[in-house]
Amino acid sequence: MKKFILLTILVIYSIGQVEAQSWKCPENIRIPEFKSSDCFFLKAPLNYDSDNTEKIDLFVRKFPAKRKRKGSIWLIPGGPGESGATLYPLINQFSELFPHMDIFIPDHRGTGYSSKICPKEEVVDSPGGMALSNDEWGPCFDYMYSNPNYAKAFTITNAAKDLSLLINELSGQGERYIYGVSYGTQLVLRLLQLGTTNLDAVILDSLVPLQDDEKYDLSRRSFITNEVGLSFLQKFDETFPNHISIREQLKNVIERAEKDQEFANQLPKQDLTILFGMMLDIPYVRNKIPEIIKSLNKGDFKPLQNSIAKITSFYQEYGANYQSSPNSIPLTQIITASENNLRPDITKANVAQESRELLFKSPLPNLIAENTMPTYKRDNYFGKIPKQMPPTLILHGNLDPKTHIEGARKHYKVLKQENPSISFIEINSAPHFIALFAPNVFRKAVREFIRKKSIEDQTMNEKTLSFK
Template structure:
């Protein structure tokens, strides 16, 4: 009998497999990975990987990279059945990045057995950040490059024969591209869903998130203005009404709105509503209520807007799904925010006049982490790229179409073979809203054909 492979030794039935039908045949593994890949004697950390075995005859594998930085691989679980049906011959591997989920975390307060589980709560914050600073050498090892080394290591240790693909979503696309720069294992292709801007793109980095939101939000307002029925709902037209409302908010004339909208900030609430097609379609309603009957906004958000996010809220049913704000702060300040010196006052001044904003830009100004030095891969030109498929929504408020187009141009300039599919009316995270398009694009791409240059949302995801 042949000796068992590393994969056969490592994987076993997941503890939660019986709790969720979609996880029933999943297998789980924990594997030690070097803390510093270039320092073999510097210790190790644990990486958690879940595997969904191929349905039918196996032809290869696909590795799914979650977003963030800070999201767990569980963000894929609610839609995993559709993905497996689209790729029946592939093992699907979903790792938790270092610092997330059931992989080693940055502090003890984020571990599953802590007071609030993997979330930080109450009195856990102080000790956690104290631990992060006291162990700064360990903390700074949780970099994007080291996470890419983890992927390389996991593929080598746990991967099998046949075709091998990587599917990255949002931050996972940036991680996938970092992986292409350092990989030692071979991959047949990379799929990038909601492509992050190139790291040297100073117009679309995280410090400009509110500007990205506002650009998409203004496109939504323009569509209302072009619709006679929608435009007629507002005295003088939607453009004039919207602009006047923003002037009043910025001048302090509408303090009442803070009482009626989630988080006390209408601009943030409007920005949040860009994240799903259903909530985006409600923006004219929100503006109408804010202008005329603001006291009705709480009920509106509770009964109309919140249900539009059920798709994402469903992920919370899985254990250890809490987003890692510490990892997001570490990588954001060290790499993906080109202006970490910005203060809250700078942000407020820069965002005056914008109608759609993100709380992230202000939150970043309060996050203090022991930063790591940008390494040789940061801003380095691409070389020897595998074939790449990019799936991008044209109304993505987080990773904008313009940023993706520029990033693709960089890849092509480096000789990359890149297929670019624009998904009409799609927000961030195309897979969750246009699965038919994604499936058709993957099928063509994996069979060495060019997918359609554009496609649409799934019928069920189109607002009625």
């Protein structure tokens, strides 16, 4: 971080009342896709709704338009603990799709190079880099509880107001588009609730459920994962009907893992149901689930081991080139506990009991149970929808194990009542994150939508997602 701060300032200028600093970007020489990018730090209020004069830094990376500029598009990452680095691997894809647009990718407050909840422990030159190492958790907790007003300022609404400030100050002339994925869709919708930013089009990838939808709440993620997993197995059974039900075979494997110690000793230490749940996130691993189940029934552990290696490799390699890629767990926990967990009193024992019979599970409910981090009070924007929206495209996979398609459809229908210029595209067999895992459908749908500022509701197919 010291080397980064000492890098030469290229330009310092004022835009309205906000001071923006343009820096020589970190990592530009080392990373090819960064070579043309510009970077900015803007000062923003720690808390927009108080007399507090404390400021924080917001980091934004800009990729200039490849052709004659016509406007800008803002790419909003998920999380809430993810930085803009999660979208850097897709920059060439977005540059091809929007060649006439400047592309801006911000780091949410609390992530990446923007100000962190734990300023000493979540920075590049700390022992664990931007990720917290084991001996950094204690000091990080101490800082949060010693500075509660600071920690509690890292809210969704303040992050949305950050976005409004950034977009209004840096976009320049021309059309303004915005893309959000996962939690990024929630943040974009909160931005639209504010009504302080003019946008010409919105793209929502893997739409989160309504904030007060108890059925699809984060504390019930394992039920969502299980339903999607069973839907996948049913699709397989329908495609290949002349075999013993793959669902029954999985049930037998899990029961054997609980009762047969010799069999269990050859399995990974991780809960088998959680491993199968994780496989649903990555299509080329997910499509191997039937083979893995059949092999385990025969006592062959190699396909399972290969799939675990692929999962590990995916998460280690995706975004690994970027120093700012580690998620901020403190930010994730604070936002989740404050307004994205409708059952804040649930215990880890409750989670274990209610998910006992599931064949596919998520680790998330157990991780967010019994929160010990500071929380903030929900504000007037909680659970509400924007009153006015520009033309909006929603893309959602019908095998999304994180944000269930029925939760997305319900959210879409509520939004549509007040905002008729919204379209919903369902992608067959797609998981979470359409831009990454169904790029051909994403490109086709977005191009038509941007050209016409509308597109008919429909179901589309991505050939690479089908299993053979």
